[in-house]
Amino acid sequence: MELFSEGIAQTLESILENKEVREAYKKKVLLSYPKQTLISITFNIPGSIKTNPQIERVFQLAITAFARYCRDNELKLIDTTCKLLATGPEYYAVIDSTREDIKNICIQFESFYQIGRLMDIDVYRLNAEEELVIIDRDQLDRTPRKCFICSNSAKACTRNKTHSIAELRQKINEMCQTI
Ligand SMILES: [Zn+2]
Known part of the structure; x- marks a missing residue:
């Protein structure tokens, strides 16, 4: 499998614009679930090509593994969304839990699974002022x-x-052969 053989190069402008859209989206989701926790997952893909069918396939496998890991750790995902965008795939899950260890579970997943090292898993809550707060x-x-x-x-x-970028891409290709 060669992950970077095709795809449309993204401009810095479209990547930055997507970042703003993502922030607004996360806040909107949490305003619907103000007492819950939101997880956002993106791939950490070097270079300007952020997606193609191969990358999307690996992403789907990665989030399937992540959802299973959450279930195994008794975290209940109540509202999940996967967006396959030109700027890269995105996954969001609202977790029905006020547990403090959600971020730890995400960190364990990131380090335990080979594919986890490619994933940016962020955890968010709203503060009392209804602002988006990242738990890092x-x-x-x-x-x-x-x-x-x-x-x-x-x-x-x-x-x-x-x-x-060539070195990073090669390493990512190697990592993805094993999933
Ligand atoms: Zn290094």
Whole structure:
């Protein structure tokens, strides 16, 4: 399987625009479920090609594995949406739970499953002012996420452009062969 053999390159503008749309969408969903928690999943895909049928297929497998993992950990997904967009696939799930360990379960999934290392799993709630608040790893006093190539901090590798897009794509292809 070659994940990046086709696809439409996205402009920075369309990626940034999508980011705004995503923020508004997450807030809208949580306003319908103000007491619940929202999970958002996207793929961390380097380069300007963000999707194609192969990437969408891998994404569907990834969210199926994630949903199963949630069930195994007794997290009930009550409202799920999958959007297959040109800027990349997106998945949203409202969790009927006020448990504090939801983010931990997501972090475990990200690190335990090979495919999890490609996934950006974010957890959101509304605060008392009805603003969207992200629950991040730092608040949980966890070590920062590791780069899937060299195991340094993922943030540092992204910032320093340590790995070329070709190298990242090759690694992602390798990771996806095993699912
Ligand atoms: Zn690295």
